[in-house]
Amino acid sequence: MSMLIGVKGLHKKYGKKPVLKGLNLELKSGRIIGLLGPNGSGKSTFIKCLAGVLTPNEGEITIAGKKVGIETKEIVSYLPERTYFSPNMKVKETIEFFKDFYKDFREERAMDLLSKLDISLDSKIKHLSKGTREKVQLVLVMSREAKLYLLDEPIGGVDPAARDYILKTILTNYSEEASVIISTHLISDVENVLDDVIFIQNGEIALSSSVDDIREKNGKSVDALFREVFAC
Amino acid sequence: MEWKFNSEAPIYLQIMEQIKAQIATGVLKPGQKIAAVREIALEAGVNPNTVQKALSELEREGFLYSERTAGRFVSDNKEKAENVQSELCKQYMDAFTENMGKLGYSPKEAAKKYSEYVE
Amino acid sequence: MLGKLIKWEFRANAGLFFGMYFFALICAALSNIAGAIREKTGNGTISIFFSSTCMIMTLLAIVAMFAVIVIVSVTRYYDNLVKDQGYLMHTIPVKPWQLHITKLIVPMVWLAGAVLVALLSVTAATRTMFSFSEIFDTIFRSEDSSKIIGLIGYMIVAVISGFSIFYVCINLGSLSATSKGLMGFVSYIVIYFINQALNLVAMVVAMLIVFSGEADVWAVLNSDVPPNGFIEATFVAAGIVSVICIVVYNLISMYILKNKVNLE
Incomplete structure (x- = not known):
């Protein structure tokens, strides 16, 4: 397990409003990490900075020793909260697209997962339900052999069965060479799957620990601790 | 197999307990091969590192042993299995005593109730 | 990677654009x-009525063909790089430029294809x-060749310039956290005035260069016929201004895409 992500002094503002206030963090590979925090705490913003779709105002991010850019995009697989395909694309075209641009894309795996989910390759994105679209994107993202998977609220808008499926997919995909960061506010659903958790509040890291440590030291679940720490 | 976890204790400890219980009850027999980390993780819906930690600890405690490429196996050590069994036995009986105590029964009264129950 | 991007860009609207080509040709x-x-x-x-x-339909179809290509292409730039699809485009390992x-x-x-279709349709x-x-x-090969080629060249430059301006406005607009549309619109107005000013300067410079050969400036200004x-x-002056603007605007666009990505 080596150092995968290094973050130093990360600042990001939206207009005048500071959203990330000097984050410092080091994350190892081979871990499944939960990024937890209330809405508006900066979770999404942090993930977007790692993915390269937001430029920080200040600070340094290195992934596998490289600064965020083309080289990191080759090894980072990002699942945002939104549908990012053109609505007119067919599912099979999205597979072709990933195959064209990502060297680490495993086409057979994607096809296999999609057929198990009963999703027709000829359907257009715009004709799929929101839940199905999210599953398609998840399948594509997880069918890459990336070093870092960034999943922004992957289980938020889906039914419990789909949630189980998504968590199972994450576990099946696990590799010591890679890490997964899952940002979510549905903690109890993912707790068993996480190695470590990071609590973010108001753009700062409130807590960073392994799940085992939290349970051992506090005698309660991460979910329960979260409710205490972030009680309104 | 069915895995049940509570959310207050670390999962690796709970996995260890449940595997020990399986050994004690004979579900897992001495010399039997344990499923791979990944398989257990998927089945239980938990993190593979957690499973790995549990199995390593069980190895350290002597309940399991690993053979390089062949995998992990239940230890032939009968004594260990018997120890676990008596340990679990005591745990269950402690729980019974405590619970009966909450109902107002002293241990002797609880024992009597139990004899009646068995008949 | 550029080749692949171009392939997907063509595929994106091929159905619609070929449809417009087809429609114009059918009307023709x-x-x-x-x-x-x-x-x-x-x-x-x-x-006669028929x-x-x-x-008229043919004419409208030809105009629509050009309009659709321009409008849809510019809208696509916005949708593809600034809106939700940006999450995909900015995470594939390609250089922003x-x-x-x-x-x-x-x-x-x-x-270019539309021009050909237009010619065929009119014919x-x-x-x-x-x-x-x-x-x-x-x-x-005719006497007026240089002028015609110059004119065609000028039109091509004008079109590229048009796209460059739209794109840089979209990119400038995306910098704003709260009102991308408004920022984009404001940029357009500002750039429009800058362009007008530059063109004026260019015209003045052109005049100065041309007049430097004329002895009596007032006579030239008062005459009905423009000087040689x-x-x-x-x-030429306007063309040079346009080319410079094209370079500058595109450099700005590429800089923003590389260093100031700001997806919501």
Whole structure:
């Protein structure tokens, strides 16, 4: 397990409003990490900075020793909260697209997962339900052999069965060479799957620990601790 | 197999307990091969590192042993299995005593109730 | 990677654009038929009505073809790089300038195709047979060749300039956290005035250069006929201004795409 992500002094503002206030963090590979925090705490913003779709105002991010850019995009697989395909694309075209641009894309795996989910390759994105679209994107993202998977609220808008499926997919995909960061506010659903958790509040890291440590030291679940720490 | 976890204790400890219980009850027999980390993780819906930690600890405690490429196996050590069994036995009986105590029964009264129950 | 981006960019609107090509050609074909019928049956009211309608349709189809290509291409730039699709485009391992250049190259190709379709449609609709070798000679081998080539060159520059301006406004707009649309609109107004100012300067410089050869400036200014080479000089000056602007605006766009990505 080596150092995968290094973050130093990360600042990001939206207009005048500071959203990330000097984050410092080091994350190892081979871990499944939960990024937890209330809405508006900066979770999404942090993930977007790692993915390269937001430029920080200040600070340094290195992934596998490289600064965020083309080289990191080759090894980072990002699942945002939104549908990012053109609505007119067919599912099979999205597979072709990933195959064209990502060297680490495993086409057979994607096809296999999609057929198990009963999703027709000829359907257009715009004709799929929101839940199905999210599953398609998840399948594509997880069918890459990336070093870092960034999943922004992957289980938020889906039914419990789909949630189980998504968590199972994450576990099946696990590799010591890679890490997964899952940002979510549905903690109890993912707790068993996480190695470590990071609590973010108001753009700062409130807590960073392994799940085992939290349970051992506090005698309660991460979910329960979260409710205490972030009680309104 | 069915895995049940509570959310207050670390999962690796709970996995260890449940595997020990399986050994004690004979579900897992001495010399039997344990499923791979990944398989257990998927089945239980938990993190593979957690499973790995549990199995390593069980190895350290002597309940399991690993053979390089062949995998992990239940230890032939009968004594260990018997120890676990008596340990679990005591745990269950402690729980019974405590619970009966909450109902107002002293241990002797609880024992009597139990004899009646068995008949 | 650039090749792949170009491939996908073409595929994105191929259906629609080929459809517009097809529609224009169909209208032209109909006009052709209408015209043929008119020739055979004489200028009866129905015949005239039918053939006129077809001609008008052809004209509208041609205009629509150009309009659709431009509008859809510019909208796509916004949707693809600034809105939700940006989450995909900015996370594939390609250089940002490649994302940008693709969207200059591909619409230009579609427009070139549209020009060809327009020529074919007009030819077919008006039932005139332009010989392509005639056209070729007129453009390249006649007396006015340099002017015609210059004019075509100027039009190409103008089109590229148009796209460059739209794109840089979209990118400048995306910098704003709260009102991307408004920022984009404001940028457009500012750039429009800058362009007007620059063109004015260019015209003045052109005049100065042209007049430097004339002895009596007032006589020239008061005469009805513009001095030799004035029109050409203006065009050249405007062209140079446009080219410089194109370079600057695209550099700005590419800089923003690389260093100031700001997806919501």
